[in-house]
Amino acid sequence: MNKEIANKKWLSIFEGQVPAIIAGPCSAETPEQLMSIAKSLPEQVKVFRAGIWKPRTRPGGFEGVGAIGLEWMKDVRSETSLKLATEVATAEHVDLALNADIDVLWIGARTTVNPFAVQELADALKGTDKIVLLKNPVNPDLGLWIGGLERLVQAGINNLGVIHRGFSTYEKTKYRNIPEWQIPIDLKTQFPNLPIFCDPSHITGNRERVMEVSQQALDLNYDGLMIETHNNPDKAWSDAAQQVTPIGLKNILDNLAIRNCSDDTEYYLSKINAFRTHLDDIDQKLLELMSRRMEIVDEIGYLKREKNVMVLQQERWKNMFDKMMQEGIFKGLTPEFITALYTAIHQESIYRQNEIINKKE
Numbered sequence: 303m304n305k306e307i308a309n310k311k312w313l314s315i316f317e318g319q320v321p322a323i324i325a326g327p328c329s330a331e332t333p334e335q336l337m338s339i340a341k342s343l344p345e346q347v348k349v350f351r352a353g354i355w356k357p358r359t360r361p362g363g364f365e366g367v368g369a370i371g372l373e374w375m376k377d378v379r380s381e382t383s384l385k386l387a388t389e390v391a392t393a394e395h396v397d398l399a400l401n402a403d404i405d406v407l408w409i410g411a412r413t414t415v416n417p418f419a420v421q422e423l424a425d426a427l428k429g430t431d432k433i434v435l436l437k438n439p440v441n442p443d444l445g446l447w448i449g450g451l452e453r454l455v456q457a458g459i460n461n462l463g464v465i466h467r468g469f470s471t472y473e474k475t476k477y478r479n480i481p482e483w484q485i486p487i488d489l490k491t492q493f494p495n496l497p498i499f500c501d502p503s504h505i506t507g508n509r510e511r512v513m514e515v516s517q518q519a520l521d522l523n524y525d526g527l528m529i530e531t532h533n534n535p536d537k538a539w540s541d542a543a544q545q546v547t548p549i550g551l552k553n554i555l556d557n558l559a560i561r562n563c564s565d566d567t568e569y570y571l572s573k574i575n576a577f578r579t580h581l582d583d584i585d586q587k588l589l590e591l592m593s594r595r596m597e598i599v600d601e602i603g604y605l606k607r608e609k610n611v612m613v614l615q616q617e618r619w620k621n622m623f624d625k626m627m628q629e630g631i632f633k634g635l636t637p638e639f640i641t642a643l644y645t646a647i648h649q650e651s652i653y654r655q656n657e658i659i660n661k662k663e
């Protein structure tokens with residue numbers, strides 16, 4: 303995908319509001335519910351969201367009110383100045399949403415995983431000037447996310463963006479969907495002009511933590527937030543635990559710190575440059591040490607080859623890892639970082655020794 307295709311021009315629908323805010327209930331339930339939420343949203347909200355068709359994990363749950371909800375949303379637009387956003391998952395949803403003149407159509411995480419489904423949507427959306435947002439796939443696969451974007455670009459959709467809603471895990475964590483921040487950061491690095499929203503409601507699954515994840519997203523230079531908002535969250539027909547009230551939303555938005563991209567004072571520039579020179583020096587040394595470590599790993603590889611010893615030395619690896627974990631924690635490093643670092647080092651060692659041991663004469 304051409305890096306320049308993505309553009310931030312369509313963010314103008316947010317009328318200069320930073321960060322851009324999309325808010326509204328997880329699901330449209332009744333016309334009165336939609337109107338009452340829409341009318342009590344804080345002024346920072348420029349786009350009103352509501353799910354009309356709801357993909358549920360198991361059958362029998364509330365699957366959305368269907369196309370009638372689009373009519374209720376249109377009433378919201380006539381009575382407020384809000385633009386409208388909803389999720390589409392089939393070509394039929396797209397036709398109905400385009401006919402209802404919905405301003406922002408998003409593709410959900412469970413749809414993004416399926417290239418056939420994304421292609422069907424791209425074909426149905428072909429050439430539209432509506433805004434189309436692609437949520438990350440439920441599994442942490444950047445290639446699949448980019449592949450979905452490419453299908454939309456090929457269909458001539460210019461007003462494109464993404465929503466980061468976190469990734470599924472089998473283990474229970476403090477998140478409903480773990481953020482894996484590095485994946486959207488990698489996406490941003492490849493496509494710097496692609497507008498990116500964070501969906502802290504689906505990442506946390508818990509309204510108490512929506513503020514904290516929203517702030518993290520802003521600190522990573524996200525363009526906007528999509529926050530599920532309901533006038534009576536505990537009684538919501540879907541995702542009750544993660545929705546905030548309109549007052550809760552106002553409180554969050556009023557307390558978010560907006561950071562600058564940089565600072566041009568002499569004080570900041572001289573300090574940051576000194577720190578960065580120091581880091582460059584340390585990084586240089588780290589690389590030299592890693593390179594030296596791998597030379598020794600190679601020597602061990604030749605020794606193992608000579609004596610026909612297997613590459614993986616489980617006992618040694620476990621002892622070394624445990625020792626580094628203890629020392630690393632003592633030095634103020636996190637267990638996650640030590641695990642990632644030593645797993646990467648060990649993987650590289652194994653890879654190199656495998657090459658050496660199996661090299662044909």
Ligand SMILES: O=C(O)C(=O)C[C@]1(C(=O)O)C=C[C@@H](O)C=C1
Binds near residue numbers: 614616619648655
């Ligand atoms: O100690 C060894 O046998 C090594 O080859 C070194 C090393 C390492 O990188 O530290 C690599 C592979 C083994 O599984 C254990 C440790």
